[in-house]
Amino acid sequence: MAQAVEKVATSPKEHDALISGSEAIAVACKLADVDVITAYPIRPYDTVMQYVAKLVSNGELDCEYIVAESEHSQFEIVKHASAAGARVFCGSSGVGWMYAFEALTVTPALRIPMVAMVGNRALDDPGAFGVEHNDALAVRDLGWQLVWVDNAQEALDTALIAYRVAEDRRVFLPCAIACDGAFLTHSQSQVKIPPQEWVKRFLPPYNRGDLLLHPDNPITVAPQVNEDWLMEIRKHNDEAMKRSKTVIREAYAEFAKIFGRDYGNPFFEEYQTQDADVVLVGMGTLSMPVKVAIRRMRAEGKKVGFVRIRWFRPFVAEELAATLGRFKAVGIIDRDFSFGSPYTSGVLATEVRAALYPAEKRPPVLAFICGLGGREVTVPDVQRMSEMLLRAAAGERQPLTTWVGIRE
Amino acid sequence: MADAIETTLPTQQLEAMKGVKKVPLEEFFTSGHRTCQGCESALVMKLMVKAAGPRTIVLGSTGCMYVANTTYYSTSWVVPWMHTQLGSSGSAGMGTAAALKVLMRKGKMKEEPINVIAFCGDGGGADMGLSAISAALTHPQYNFLILLYDNESYANTDIQLSGLTPYGAHTTFSPPGKAKRIMHRRWKKNVAGMLAAGHPECRYVATVDASYAVEMMNRVRKALTIGGPTFIHSLDPCPKGWDYDPMLSHELGELAVDAGVWPLYEVENGLLKLYGRTKQIAEKRARRKPVRDFLLKQGRFAHFTDDDIDYFQAKIDEMWTKWLIPGVIPFHTELDRDQPPA
Ligand SMILES: Cc1ncc(C[n+]2csc(CCOP(=O)(O)OP(=O)(O)O)c2C)c(N)n1
Ligand code: SF4
Ligand SMILES: [Mg+2]
Numbered sequence: 001m002a003q004a005v006e007k008v009a010t011s012p013k014e015h016d017a018l019i020s021g022s023e024a025i026a027v028a029c030k031l032a033d034v035d036v037i038t039a040y041p042i043r044p045y046d047t048v049m050q051y052v053a054k055l056v057s058n059g060e061l062d063c064e065y066i067v068a069e070s071e072h073s074q075f076e077i078v079k080h081a082s083a084a085g086a087r088v089f090c091g092s093s094g095v096g097w098m099y100a101f102e103a104l105t106v107t108p109a110l111r112i113p114m115v116a117m118v119g120n121r122a123l124d125d126p127g128a129f130g131v132e133h134n135d136a137l138a139v140r141d142l143g144w145q146l147v148w149v150d151n152a153q154e155a156l157d158t159a160l161i162a163y164r165v166a167e168d169r170r171v172f173l174p175c176a177i178a179c180d181g182a183f184l185t186h187s188q189s190q191v192k193i194p195p196q197e198w199v200k201r202f203l204p205p206y207n208r209g210d211l212l213l214h215p216d217n218p219i220t221v222a223p224q225v226n227e228d229w230l231m232e233i234r235k236h237n238d239e240a241m242k243r244s245k246t247v248i249r250e251a252y253a254e255f256a257k258i259f260g261r262d263y264g265n266p267f268f269e270e271y272q273t274q275d276a277d278v279v280l281v282g283m284g285t286l287s288m289p290v291k292v293a294i295r296r297m298r299a300e301g302k303k304v305g306f307v308r309i310r311w312f313r314p315f316v317a318e319e320l321a322a323t324l325g326r327f328k329a330v331g332i333i334d335r336d337f338s339f340g341s342p343y344t345s346g347v348l349a350t351e352v353r354a355a356l357y358p359a360e361k362r363p364p365v366l367a368f369i370c371g372l373g374g375r376e377v378t379v380p381d382v383q384r385m386s387e388m389l390l391r392a393a394a395g396e397r398q399p400l401t402t403w404v405g406i407r408e
Numbered sequence: 409m410a411d412a413i414e415t416t417l418p419t420q421q422l423e424a425m426k427g428v429k430k431v432p433l434e435e436f437f438t439s440g441h442r443t444c445q446g447c448e449s450a451l452v453m454k455l456m457v458k459a460a461g462p463r464t465i466v467l468g469s470t471g472c473m474y475v476a477n478t479t480y481y482s483t484s485w486v487v488p489w490m491h492t493q494l495g496s497s498g499s500a501g502m503g504t505a506a507a508l509k510v511l512m513r514k515g516k517m518k519e520e521p522i523n524v525i526a527f528c529g530d531g532g533g534a535d536m537g538l539s540a541i542s543a544a545l546t547h548p549q550y551n552f553l554i555l556l557y558d559n560e561s562y563a564n565t566d567i568q569l570s571g572l573t574p575y576g577a578h579t580t581f582s583p584p585g586k587a588k589r590i591m592h593r594r595w596k597k598n599v600a601g602m603l604a605a606g607h608p609e610c611r612y613v614a615t616v617d618a619s620y621a622v623e624m625m626n627r628v629r630k631a632l633t634i635g636g637p638t639f640i641h642s643l644d645p646c647p648k649g650w651d652y653d654p655m656l657s658h659e660l661g662e663l664a665v666d667a668g669v670w671p672l673y674e675v676e677n678g679l680l681k682l683y684g685r686t687k688q689i690a691e692k693r694a695r696r697k698p699v700r701d702f703l704l705k706q707g708r709f710a711h712f713t714d715d716d717i718d719y720f721q722a723k724i725d726e727m728w729t730k731w732l733i734p735g736v737i738p739f740h741t742e743l744d745r746d747q748p749p750a
Contacts, residue, residue, distance in 0.1 A: 035510045064506040069543035073499040080503030220483035222491035
């Protein structure tokens with residue numbers, strides 16, 4: 001890892017390195033010249049902080065690196081540092097993220113453009129280190145931008161994009177980059193590391209402007225507003241989140257120009273959808289077995305496609321609904337649960353169904369709960385889900401929600 | 409660069425104000441607040457920031473000094489002010505100080521010593537926020553002061569007992585009843601002593617009392633000048649929570665010290681100094697007043713019997729006669745036992 005990073009400092013051109021998702025985000029922190037970083041241990045996200053610690057101890061990243069005494073303090077420290085004008089980075093996993101929940105709640109309300117990494121992890125009890133998406137999803141209503149990535153390159157690129165979007169004055173909202181525990185945080189792949197100059201061109205300095213807490217700008221931040229003003233302030237946040245869609249589009253377009261990697265539609269990736277009869281929809285690293293299964297089924301003439309959602313917040317409902325309307329049946333794979341929710345499905349399925357409701361074309365939607373607690377989502381699992389979808393497309397009644405890959 | 413990371417920024421050199429006539433007239437906590445009449449904590453806010461001056465950032469955790477002081481469009485703060493969560497005063501002070509330090513080091517902000525003060529109530533500081541404050545005090549590279557204003561209850565939420573509510577006090581969570589006259593049987597935590605003893609890198613800890621306003625302001629100035637993370641604990645009579653006539657606030661503040669309930673001391677670079685009336689009592693130049701005089705002026709102790717008062721008095725006596733360092737460190741040494749009776 002040290003090697004990978006040394007090259008960043010000297011090379012004028014982009015170079016390749018074999019690194020994990022966590023390390024990719026640590027490298028992004030260095031490239032973004034982050035000012036204040038706070039750490040607290042919890043698996044699996046904490047690998048990013050181990051890499052950051054090495055960058056700091058080797059003198060490759062000049063920042064205040066603070067090991068907090070809890071996640072609550074971890075997020076509060078960077079929240080305040082950001083209010084005072086510092087670019088900040090933070091992160092957590094599972095119950096650690098939940099321990100910080102109060103801080104997570106006020107961060108978007110204060111218009112703090114924090115970038116955080118969530119190494120998705122099950123909310124133990126009972127104990128489990130593996131991936132589940134419930135941790136990151138818990139902030140979905142609060143004004144956090146939430147983006148899921150599925151490989152180390154995308155993790156690095158998205159972290160740079162996240163700073164640009166979050167710190168855009170039209171947005172000023174925090175952004176969490178969700179990385180599946182183990183499957184991404186700990187898995188290495190070949191990553192192109194861009195030179196500092198490209199990043200400088202892409203990412204302007206953080207300018208808090210008239211919201212800066214400084215004696216030259218003596219403002220009172222977060223006063224008591226009560227029923228007099230709270231609704232108007234909430235509406236500001238609502239508008240900022242809406243504007244974030246435009247800013248995300250701009251950022252990806254600019255990213256493609258400078259870095260030469262074009263992600264196409266920033267919000268979701270389509271795989272073999274052009275002629276597909278049915279599609280699966282999911283987030284994160286389950287894209288790997290899904291894509292393998294699709295290739296196999298295609299060889300058997302079964303026209304299955306895949307839509308991988310990147311940005312869960314903001315959620316591009318119209319665009320996604322229009323896309324999904326093209327197919328005869330849609331299957332949502334949730335790596336999370338939402339007990340007692342409509343049709344007792346998962347969070348993503350509930351949101352996609354809500355997005356489809358006003359659409360002209362509403363294909364049948366099947367919900368699948370899969371891969372909880374880090375259980376592998378296997379190729380046969382995906383084939384089973386696809387078969388159910390194909391039956392639904394043929395007009396056969398299928399259960400609305402199915403737990404897949406579970407002991408009978 | 410490695411060295412630069414370790415250095416501390418210079419602090420403002422704020423000299424002690426010699427007498428009330430030397431206190432500047434400028435206010436940085438002014439009109440617009442709606443605290444109760446006679447609220448001593450509001451006075452603490454005013455004196456604290458008067459002592460610190462205009463180049464100061466103040467962070468305030470949830471409580472009366474947030475809710476009553478920052479009504480939208482009528483904030484009483486002239487200096488930049490930001491709310492922090494109930495248990496976050498330590499993190500707020502440290503996060504702000506860390507930002508100033510790194511931004512100045514990297515040339516992203518004009519270099520200048522800026523005071524950072526994070527305040528908290530007794531609930532926010534000594535209960536919920538204690539671990540964050542403790543952690544913050546172990547970071548000598550950042551300059552900030554944590555000021556705990558202790559009105560001895562969760563006042564803003566309608567006077568509930570906290571870890572700093574005195575023994576036996578009537579609060580809405582400890583009402584005297586028919587079966588239990590005394591609901592609250594815990595003894596007040598010794599926060600300043602605990603923090604001073606437990607944080608060897610913290611260069612300044614003090615207790616203050618706004619009834620001695622100049623003394624109090626000078627301790628704020630000293631803390632900010634010494635730098636690193638520092639801590640001040642202020643005892644603030646609260647007419648609503650303590651249940652007394654608002655005009656008695658100043659007098660009760662004095663009585664707390666005179667009765668020996670609230671010892672005034674500072675620990676400066678490890679050196680413990682008693683000051684003010686407390687020093688006179690310790691040196692036997694003044695007599696400790698009976699706690700009865702202090703307790704019975706407050707409605708929250710109105711249900712006390714003579715036995716309760718005796719118990720309270722005995723605990724205070726013990727603090728003065730048995731503690732290793734009276735009023736500060738509550739250990740007894742084996743040596744004491746072997747000594748002949750005085
Ligand atoms: C996490 C959290 N729990 C509870 C509250 C409710 N609350 C608001 S103010 C307050 C009282 C705080 O007491 P203290 O710190 O002593 O300050 P005071 O009100 O006495 O000035 C409480 C409990 C809160 N704001 N946040
Ligand atoms: S309840 Fe006490 S601390 Fe709160 S405003 Fe009133 S007097 Fe001040
Ligand atoms: Mg209080």
